[in-house]
Amino acid sequence: MRKGILLLSLLLLAYISQAQLNVTEFVTPYLYDWENYPKDVRVVNAALASGNYSIVVINGTYTFMLNLSDNIYFVENQGQIDSLLREYYSKTTYPTAAELYALNSSFQSFLGSRGLELECKVVTGLASPDGSERFSCNPENRCESCQSVPVCRDVMKGTQQTSDQMSSVLVQSIMRMEYDFHILNTNVTVFLDNFANISSATSQSLVAMKQSISGIKTAVDDLGKPPVRTIYETYQDFKNPKALGYCRNFYTAYNLTALNSAMNKVTDISSRVPTEEMLATQISSVYNYTPARKANKTINDERKAFLAFYSTRVARKDNITNRANVVLSFITDNTTRDQLDQLGSMLSDIRELGDNRDYAGVDLLSENFSQTADRLESHVSGLATTYNELLLENQSTSDALFEAWLRVRPEDLVTKNRLDDLYTQKESIEFTIYNSSPLSLGEAGNLTTELMSIRFNANDIRDAKKSASMQQMNNLVETLAKPVVSLSFSLLDPFMPLSYSEKEKNAPTIIGVTLVIFDILFFLVCVGTFLYFVRSRRIELHKVARILWAFIFAFIALILALGSLALYNVADMQSNPTTYDVFLNELKGSTKVGVVADLTGLNGTIRESLVNCSERVALKLGSLQKDVMHYGFDGENCIVFNETQSRTSCENNLDAHPVIILSSGEEDKATFRVLYTKEATLEGDENFFDECAISRVVG
Numbered sequence: 001m002r003k004g005i006l007l008l009s010l011l012l013l014a015y016i017s018q019a020q021l022n023v024t025e026f027v028t029p030y031l032y033d034w035e036n037y038p039k040d041v042r043v044v045n046a047a048l049a050s051g052n053y054s055i056v057v058i059n060g061t062y063t064f065m066l067n068l069s070d071n072i073y074f075v076e077n078q079g080q081i082d083s084l085l086r087e088y089y090s091k092t093t094y095p096t097a098a099e100l101y102a103l104n105s106s107f108q109s110f111l112g113s114r115g116l117e118l119e120c121k122v123v124t125g126l127a128s129p130d131g132s133e134r135f136s137c138n139p140e141n142r143c144e145s146c147q148s149v150p151v152c153r154d155v156m157k158g159t160q161q162t163s164d165q166m167s168s169v170l171v172q173s174i175m176r177m178e179y180d181f182h183i184l185n186t187n188v189t190v191f192l193d194n195f196a197n198i199s200s201a202t203s204q205s206l207v208a209m210k211q212s213i214s215g216i217k218t219a220v221d222d223l224g225k226p227p228v229r230t231i232y233e234t235y236q237d238f239k240n241p242k243a244l245g246y247c248r249n250f251y252t253a254y255n256l257t258a259l260n261s262a263m264n265k266v267t268d269i270s271s272r273v274p275t276e277e278m279l280a281t282q283i284s285s286v287y288n289y290t291p292a293r294k295a296n297k298t299i300n301d302e303r304k305a306f307l308a309f310y311s312t313r314v315a316r317k318d319n320i321t322n323r324a325n326v327v328l329s330f331i332t333d334n335t336t337r338d339q340l341d342q343l344g345s346m347l348s349d350i351r352e353l354g355d356n357r358d359y360a361g362v363d364l365l366s367e368n369f370s371q372t373a374d375r376l377e378s379h380v381s382g383l384a385t386t387y388n389e390l391l392l393e394n395q396s397t398s399d400a401l402f403e404a405w406l407r408v409r410p411e412d413l414v415t416k417n418r419l420d421d422l423y424t425q426k427e428s429i430e431f432t433i434y435n436s437s438p439l440s441l442g443e444a445g446n447l448t449t450e451l452m453s454i455r456f457n458a459n460d461i462r463d464a465k466k467s468a469s470m471q472q473m474n475n476l477v478e479t480l481a482k483p484v485v486s487l488s489f490s491l492l493d494p495f496m497p498l499s500y501s502e503k504e505k506n507a508p509t510i511i512g513v514t515l516v517i518f519d520i521l522f523f524l525v526c527v528g529t530f531l532y533f534v535r536s537r538r539i540e541l542h543k544v545a546r547i548l549w550a551f552i553f554a555f556i557a558l559i560l561a562l563g564s565l566a567l568y569n570v571a572d573m574q575s576n577p578t579t580y581d582v583f584l585n586e587l588k589g590s591t592k593v594g595v596v597a598d599l600t601g602l603n604g605t606i607r608e609s610l611v612n613c614s615e616r617v618a619l620k621l622g623s624l625q626k627d628v629m630h631y632g633f634d635g636e637n638c639i640v641f642n643e644t645q646s647r648t649s650c651e652n653n654l655d656a657h658p659v660i661i662l663s664s665g666e667e668d669k670a671t672f673r674v675l676y677t678k679e680a681t682l683e684g685d686e687n688f689f690d691e692c693a694i695s696r697v698v699g
Contacts, residue, residue, distance in 0.1 A: 023054050026072045027064070029300070030293040035059070046088040053084060055286075062282040063289045074294070078287045085283060093272040094202050103265040104195060107213075109258035111188065116250035121181065123247065124174050125149040137174045139166055146174055173227040180219040180228065187215035203279065206270035213263045220259070223251040299357070306354040306362065313350065313369060317343050320376055327383045332438040336383065339376040343369065383441070390444050393451040394433060397426055400458035402693040406580040406670050407465035419461060422454050429454075469581035526556055583672040583680045587658040587699070590678075593621055594629040594659030596650075599639070602664055609689040614662050616695035624699045629653055660698070662689065 028037050035041070035058060044055040053075070056064035065075040065084060075081055095103070121127035125145030128134045135145035142165050146152040152170070161167040190212040194205035222228065228251075274282070320343070324336050346369045353361040401423055408415050429447055433439070439447070587593060597614035599607055611632065618630040631650045632639035638650035658678040665683030673679045682694055 022072060023056075023066065023068070026066065027056055030064070030297050031058070032296065044088075046084070046092075048084060048087050048091070050084075053088075055085075055088070061289065062285040063293060065286050065290075074290050076287070076290055078283065081286050082283050085279060085286075089274060089279070090202070093274070095198070095206075095269045095273075099265065099269060100195075100198065103262055103269070106258045106262035106265060107191060107195075110216075110255050110262065113253055113255035113258070116253045117181070120177075120247035120250050123149060124152050124177070126174070126178055126181070137171065137178055142166065143168075143171045143174060145178070146171065169227070177223065177228045180222045184216055184219040184223075187212035187219070191216075203270075203273050203275045206266060206273055207275060210263070210266045210270050213259065213266060217259060217263065220251060220254055220256065224249075302357065302359065303354075306359065309362075309366070310347075310351060310354060313347060313366065316373055317347055320373060320380065323384070324376070324380050327380055327387065328438060330387045330437045330439065331383045331444060332440050333379075333383055336376065336380060339372060339379070342372060343376065346372065386441060386444050387439075390433065390448045390451075393448050393455070394430060397451045397455040397458070398691075399693060399697050400455040400462065401426060403697050404458040404461040404465070405668075406697075407462055407469070409579070415461060415465075419458070422457055426451070426454050465579065466581050469579045578672050578674050580670065580672055580680070582674050583658065583678060584698075586674050586678045587680075590626075590658050592627040592629070592657045594631065594654045594657055595621065596654075596659055596661045597632045598661060598663040599632050599634045601635075606664055606686045606689075609686050610662055610664065613689040613692035613695065616692050617660055617662070617698060620695045620698055629657070629659075660694070662694075664689075 023043055024037060027041065027043070031037060031041070040059050042057040044057065046053045046055060052068040054064075054066040054068060055062065056066065065081055066072050067075055075084060118127060118129075118131055122129055124137075125135050125148040126133070126137070135141070135148050137143040137145045143156065146156050147165075152174075156165065156168045156170050159168045159170050161169075165171065191209050194201075194208040194212070198205040198209075321340055324340060327333075328336060346365060350362055350365050350369065353359075353365065401419070404419055404422075408419055410416070429450055432443075433447060436443075595614050595618045597610045599610060602610065614630065614632070618628045621628045629650075630640075631654075633647055633650070636647050638645045638647045640650065654677075656678065659680070661679055661681045663681060663683045664685070666685065668684040668688050669682075671679075671681045671683075673681075682688075
């Protein structure tokens with residue numbers, strides 16, 4: 001049971017918290033900029049018969065009434081605001097039955113203490129014994145009330161100061177007492193009448209009741225002061241001490257404690273119950289401020305939407321301007337600048353229209369802005385495309401020249417001079433591109449055309465050299481030379497292991513010895529086989545046959561010698577520098593390749609350039625599905641992934657796999673070998689490796 005109550009309490013707390021959060025989120029957008037939630041906002045929740053409501057008071061002013069049923073919304077009907085506020089106050093501030101009972105009890109206790117005042121009224125002629133009014137006392141009737149009672153009349157005559165009856169001190173006291181009794185009775189009536197009507201007119205009744213008790217207290221206080229209290233004192237001095245004894249200090253019998261208690265109770269109740277004026281002010285405030293706040297929110301929302309919309313247009317204009325400025329730094333174009341100025345002018349007009357809340361005008365001008373921006377973006381993209389095509393053609397031409405340079409041998413002076421001339425033309429154009437900017441569209445187009453011409457010529461050189469290399473690679477003798485080289489080292493390795501550098505250095509000698517040994521062994525096998533057949537008489541040697549067999553063996557020896565010599569010459573030729581395409585063929589045919597940066601003795605930026613270029617080459621080969629061994633040689637050390645090994649171990653890993661070696665040199669140079677160590681050695685300065693053209697064309 002306790003767990004159920006606890007769970008219910010938690011759910012109720014969660015509901016209240018969520019409702020409060022929802023009210024906060026709803027109200028916040030309707031605050032003015034200088035107002036803060038919750039510092040300036042007080043939310044009063046009201047659970048009324050028709051549903052749950054919140055009264056929102058901002059800086060002491062009743063501002064909203066919110067209906068919390070389902071979706072939160074404003075109560076905007078004035079009559080509904082009136083009835084809901086009255087219902088709220090009736091539940092929260094109006095007096096309870098217990099409070100009214102206590103108030104009435106206190107007041108009745110006071111009324112019950114007024115018994116002695118009637119006797120004083122009777123003896124002074126102001127009232128009959130039944131309490132009804134009898135006579136009055138005033139100058140016009142010469143205090144008829146007192147003269148109607150013999151005892152009072154005698155005292156009146158005895159206390160006259162002159163022949164005028166009204167000069168009696170007693171008369172003055174009775175007149176004042178009559179006035180106070182009138183005030184007291186009138187206010188008692190007011191209190192009782194309003195108490196009877198308190199349920200229908202609570203605030204008015206409470207105000208009247210409070211005022212009536214205040215009037216009663218004033219009258220009671222006055223009854224205890226001269227001249228009223230002198231009635232007994234004056235008569236005592238005159239004649240019969242007991243004649244007017246009924247008027248002696250009758251006011252002291254009043255239960256003033258009960259009267260004060262009634263005053264405190266009615267004051268406490270009325271302090272929390274709003275007056276009709278206050279209620280009317282609150283109703284009017286909610287009724288008037290709700291649409292004002294809604295209008296302000298609408299204005300703010302429109303303003304925020306406009307500023308967000310405007311910021312996107314500013315951002316677009318800035319983006320176009322930035323792109324245009326980049327392009328205009330390379331390509332001159334007055335149309336672009338004119339349209340940029342036009343966009344800026346449109347933005348200024350849009351801002352002015354938005355500040356004036358002319359959002360229809362904003363929409364119309366924004367459409368024109370978008371169309372102009374679209375055209376300008378397309379135009380700038382066209383300019384950028386033109387310049388990018390120039391840069392791409394410049395890069396493509398550089399790569400084409402580099403590919404041709406890789407294939408031209410130093411001794412081919414004619415082709416080398418032709419290539420140098422193309423390089424000179426290319427450098428002149430490149431100088432114009434980067435030092436004569438911005439260019440006109442016509443100039444950019446002409447430079448692109450000139451670069452294309454250089455690229456075509458470079459490709460012609462490349463293709464011619466590539467064709468010659470392909471013929472060399474398709475030579476049968478060269479094809480046979482490769483397995484001979486591999487076989488030679490395979491046979492030698494078990495008996496005399498050689499290092500990577502020793503194999504390259506001694507390869508021609510080892511191959512020559514291998515061929516001689518092969519020729520001798522093959523010739524001896526042939527001779528031995530011949531002698532076996534002769535001895536077994538399967539071959540008979542006549543005189544002519546002997547001569548023929550002698551010629552046959554001489555021919556075999558000659559063929560072996562010539563074949564071996566041809567293979568040796570090819571191997572010896574391949575031990576010398578060869579062409580790029582021969583090396584490239586080896587590279588393409590191998591799944592495992594090496595990239596080496598020779599860093600020996602290098603420091604600073606040249607070392608960094610070499611390392612960066614080797615990384616780019618390794619990445620390019622990796623993209624071609626090659627297993628790349630990436631090393632850095634530094635003296636006798638080999639750097640692999642920031643770890644240091646011996647150079648010999650790395651060279652042994654490279655073995656006969658194709659490898660590209662990058663090395664610092666005073667002049668740009670490329671050397672290719674494919675006998676045993678298949679190497680492409682590229683030498684150059686820092687600019688050569690910063691450009692790193694090999695990383696783009698290799699493969």
